[in-house]
Amino acid sequence: xxxxxxxxxxxxxxxxxxxxxxxxxxxxxxxxxxxxxxxxxxxxxxxxxxxxxxxxxxxxxxxxxxxxxxxxxxxxxxxxxxxxxx
Numbered sequence: 001x002x003x004x005x006x007x008x009x010x011x012x013x014x015x016x017x018x019x020x021x022x023x024x025x026x027x028x029x030x031x032x033x034x035x036x037x038x039x040x041x042x043x044x045x046x047x048x049x050x051x052x053x054x055x056x057x058x059x060x061x062x063x064x065x066x067x068x069x070x071x072x073x074x075x076x077x078x079x080x081x082x083x084x085x086x
Contacts, residue, residue, distance in 0.1 A: 033080035036064050038071050046071065053080060 033053055038046040048066040055062045060075045071078075 033082060035081045035084045036066050037079045037081075038064060038066065038073055039077040040071075040073070049084075050080065 033050045036046070036048065036050045036053070040046065046066055046069075051065040051068070053062060053064045055075070061072055062075050062078055062080075063070060063072050064078055064080070065071075
Protein backbone atom coordinates (compact mmCIF):
# COMPACT_ATOMS: atom_id res chain seq x y z
CA UNK A 1 0.00 0.00 0.00
CA UNK A 2 2.79 2.44 0.92
CA UNK A 3 4.64 1.66 -2.32
CA UNK A 4 1.54 2.47 -4.41
CA UNK A 5 0.99 5.74 -2.54
CA UNK A 6 4.65 6.69 -2.99
CA UNK A 7 4.47 5.86 -6.72
CA UNK A 8 1.29 7.94 -7.11
CA UNK A 9 2.86 10.92 -5.34
CA UNK A 10 6.03 10.60 -7.42
CA UNK A 11 4.01 10.45 -10.66
CA UNK A 12 2.00 13.52 -9.65
CA UNK A 13 5.19 15.42 -8.82
CA UNK A 14 6.70 14.56 -12.19
CA UNK A 15 3.54 15.64 -14.03
CA UNK A 16 3.48 18.96 -12.18
CA UNK A 17 7.15 19.62 -12.90
CA UNK A 18 6.58 19.01 -16.62
CA UNK A 19 3.74 21.53 -16.53
CA UNK A 20 6.32 24.12 -15.43
CA UNK A 21 7.37 24.85 -19.03
CA UNK A 22 6.99 28.23 -20.73
CA UNK A 23 4.91 30.82 -18.90
CA UNK A 24 3.55 28.40 -16.37
CA UNK A 25 4.59 27.37 -12.93
CA UNK A 26 3.68 24.31 -10.87
CA UNK A 27 0.08 25.50 -11.02
CA UNK A 28 -1.18 26.53 -14.45
CA UNK A 29 -0.90 30.32 -14.32
CA UNK A 30 -1.32 32.45 -17.41
CA UNK A 31 -0.02 35.99 -17.49
CA UNK A 32 -2.02 38.63 -19.37
CA UNK A 33 -0.13 41.79 -20.15
CA UNK A 34 -1.96 44.70 -21.75
CA UNK A 35 0.68 47.44 -22.00
CA UNK A 36 4.41 47.53 -22.75
CA UNK A 37 7.27 49.98 -22.57
CA UNK A 38 10.29 48.88 -24.61
CA UNK A 39 13.73 50.51 -24.67
CA UNK A 40 15.40 50.03 -28.06
CA UNK A 41 19.23 50.04 -28.49
CA UNK A 42 19.10 53.41 -30.31
CA UNK A 43 17.47 55.00 -27.24
CA UNK A 44 13.97 55.10 -28.73
CA UNK A 45 11.19 54.21 -26.29
CA UNK A 46 8.19 52.25 -27.62
CA UNK A 47 4.95 52.33 -25.63
CA UNK A 48 1.64 50.77 -26.48
CA UNK A 49 -0.91 48.03 -26.13
CA UNK A 50 0.43 44.48 -26.18
CA UNK A 51 -1.07 42.40 -28.97
CA UNK A 52 1.01 39.33 -28.09
CA UNK A 53 4.12 38.40 -26.18
CA UNK A 54 6.36 35.41 -25.63
CA UNK A 55 9.34 34.69 -23.45
CA UNK A 56 12.06 32.20 -24.27
CA UNK A 57 12.83 29.64 -21.58
CA UNK A 58 16.44 29.18 -22.71
CA UNK A 59 17.40 32.86 -22.53
CA UNK A 60 16.60 36.37 -21.38
CA UNK A 61 14.82 37.49 -24.54
CA UNK A 62 11.16 38.31 -24.92
CA UNK A 63 9.18 38.91 -28.08
CA UNK A 64 6.50 41.59 -27.81
CA UNK A 65 4.11 42.79 -30.53
CA UNK A 66 2.96 46.39 -30.05
CA UNK A 67 0.85 48.19 -32.67
CA UNK A 68 1.55 45.53 -35.30
CA UNK A 69 5.33 45.63 -34.87
CA UNK A 70 7.16 42.71 -33.25
CA UNK A 71 10.19 43.46 -31.09
CA UNK A 72 12.70 40.89 -29.82
CA UNK A 73 14.50 42.44 -26.86
CA UNK A 74 16.37 41.51 -23.73
CA UNK A 75 13.98 41.22 -20.79
CA UNK A 76 15.81 44.08 -19.04
CA UNK A 77 14.74 46.41 -21.87
CA UNK A 78 11.00 45.77 -21.60
CA UNK A 79 8.34 46.42 -19.01
CA UNK A 80 5.07 44.52 -19.38
CA UNK A 81 2.07 45.68 -17.36
CA UNK A 82 -1.37 44.30 -16.69
CA UNK A 83 -2.93 47.72 -17.22
CA UNK A 84 -2.03 51.00 -18.89
CA UNK A 85 -0.22 53.46 -16.62
CA UNK A 86 -2.18 56.50 -15.48
